Amino acid sequence: MQIKKLMAGLSLAGLLLLGGCSNNKKADNDSDVKHVGVLQVVQHPSLDKAYVGFKKGLKKGGYVEGKNLKIDYQNAQNSQDNLKGMSEKLVNEKSDLILGIATPAAQSVANSTQDIPVVVTAVTDLKAAKLVDSNAKPGRNITGTTDMVSIDKQIKLLLSIVPKAKTIGVMYNAGESNSKIQGDLAIKALKKAGVKVVVKTANTTNDVQQVTETLAGKVQGIYVPTDNTFASAASIIGKVVKEKKIPLVAGSTDQVKTGGLASIGIDYESLGEQTGKMAAKILDGKAKPADMPVEKAEKLQLVVNKKMAKALGIDPNSIKAPK
Template sequence: MKKTLIGLLTITMAALLLVGCSNKTASSDKSLNVGILQIVPHGSLDAARKGFKEQLNKEIKQNHKSIKVNYNYQNAQGDQSNLNSMAQQLTQKKSDLILGIATPSAQALAKKTKTTPIVVTAVTNLESAGLVKNDKKPGTNVTGTKDLGPVDKQVKLLTTMTKNDKPIGVLYNSSEENSVLQIKMVKKYAKNHNLKLNIVSVTSTNDVASALSGLAGKVSGIYIPTDNLMASSMKTVGKKAREAKLPVVTGSIEMAEDGGTATYGINYHDLGKQTAKMAYKILIDKKKPQDMPVETSHTLRLYVNKANAKAIGVNPDQIQKP
C-alpha cells in the first residue's frame, strides 16, 4: 500500500512539473499586433513600408525568437473616407503599435487614439501637422521619422542641368501640407539666388499631363517635391519630360527612379528601417513615444536615372552631388 501511494505521488508530481513547463513555454510565446495605415500606393511609401517590416522582423528575430509579429495593413487608395474608417478600425482592434505612412495617415490615426503608440514615416513636419508638440520631446502618443529632404540642394542640382535662362518649373499638389512647406523653401532659395520660378499646382493625377504640356517650352527644368500625388504620377512625368527634353529633379530617390532625372535625397526604404528601430524600442524596450525625439533620415545620397538623363541629352556621369 505504501509503495502504491509513493508511486501515485511520484506520478502526480511529475505531471505537475510537466504542466508547469508547458505553461512556462506558452507564456514565453507572444504575439505583437502592428497596424499599418498608408494613404496611397506608390514607390516611395511602398518602400518605406517594406523597409519597416523587414527591419522590425529582423530585430525581433535576432533578439526574441519566440515573439511573432502580426501585421494588419490598410491602404486608403487616396480616399479620405477610406482613410478615416481604416484608422478607426486599426485603433479599435487595440494594436500594440500603429505605423502611419505619410501625413494624412498619421493625422487620421492621431485623431482616433491618444493612447495607442503611433510611429510615423514619410511625414515632412510632424509639428506643423499637429502630431507632436515639438521634435525634441513630442509629448503625445506619436513619434517617428521625417522625410524632409535638402530642398535647397535639390534645386541647386537642377540648375546644374538646365541649359537656358528660362524659369524653373515647379509642380506640386497644393492640398498636401508637406508640399506647401517645401514650396515655401523653394521660393526662399529662388529669392536668395535670383532664380525665376513657374509654379503650377495640380489637384489630381488627371491634371499632371496637361500641366506638364503647359510647362514645355516655358521652363528650363522641373522640380517636384516629396508629394504623394506627384509620386503616383512619376511615369507620366518621365514620359512628358523626355518628350520635352527637360531635366527633372525630385524630392526622393524613388520618385527619380520612376520618372525623374536625378535627386540628392533620402531613400524611403532606409527611412522605413530607421522607423522600425524606433518601433522596436516602443514594443520591446517599453519606451514611450512622447519621450522619443523625432528623427530625420540618417543618410542622403545622389541618385541619377541614367536612362532618363541620356534621353534628354544630359551626360549622367557629369551630374555631381550639389
C-alpha cells in the same frame, strides 16, 4: 481495487494539471506576440520601400512576423474615407503600436488615438502637421522619422543642370501639407537665385498629365518635391518631360528612377528601417514616443537617371552633387 481507483484518479488529476499548464503556456505565448497596425496612404515605390524597411528595423530589434509579431497592413489608396475607417479599425483592434506612412496616414491615426503608441515615417514636418509638440521632445504618443531634406541643395542641383534657365516650374499637390511646405521652400530658393517661378498644382493623379504638359511648355526645368500624388504618376510625368526635353529634379530618388532626371534624396527603405528600430524600442518598453526625438534620414544619395539624361542630350557624368 480501491488502490487502483486511487491511482487512476491521481493520473487523471495529473493529466488535467498538465493540460492546464499547457493551456497556460499557450496563453503566455500568445501574450508575447505584439500586434502592430500599419496604415499607408497610397501605393508607390517610396512608401512601399518605407514599409519594407520598417519590417527590417523591427526584425533587427527582435520582432519577426510569424514568431512574436503580427502585422495588420492597411493601404488607403489615397482615399480620405479609407484613411478614417482603417485608422479606427487598427485602434479598435487594440494594436500594441501603429505605424503611419506619409503625412495623411499619420494625421488620420493621430486623430483616432491618443493612447496607443504611434510611429510615423515619410512625413516632412511632424510639428507643422500637428503630430508633435516639437521635434526634439514630441510630448505625445507619436514620434518617428522625417523625410525632409535640403530643398536648397535640390534646387542648386537643378540650376547646375540648366544654368541658363530663366524660368523654372514647381509642381505639387497643394492639399498635402508636406508638399506645400517643400513647394514654398523651393519657390523661395528659386527666387533667391534670381529665377522666375511658375507653380502648378494637382489634387489627383488624373490631373497630373495635363498639369505637366502645360508647365513643360513654359519652363526650362521642373522641380517636384516628395509628393504622394505626383509620385504615384511618376511614369506619366517622365513621358511628358522626356518628350518636351525638360530636365526634372525630384525630391524622391524613387521618382527619378521612374520619370525624373536627378535628385539628392532619401533612401526610403533605410528611413523605414530607422523607424522600425524606434518601434522596437517602444514595444520593448525601453522608450516612450513622448520622449523620443524625431529622427532625420541617416543616408542621403545623389541619383541620376542615365537613360533620361541621354534622352535629354545631357552627359550623366556632368551631373554632380552641389556643395
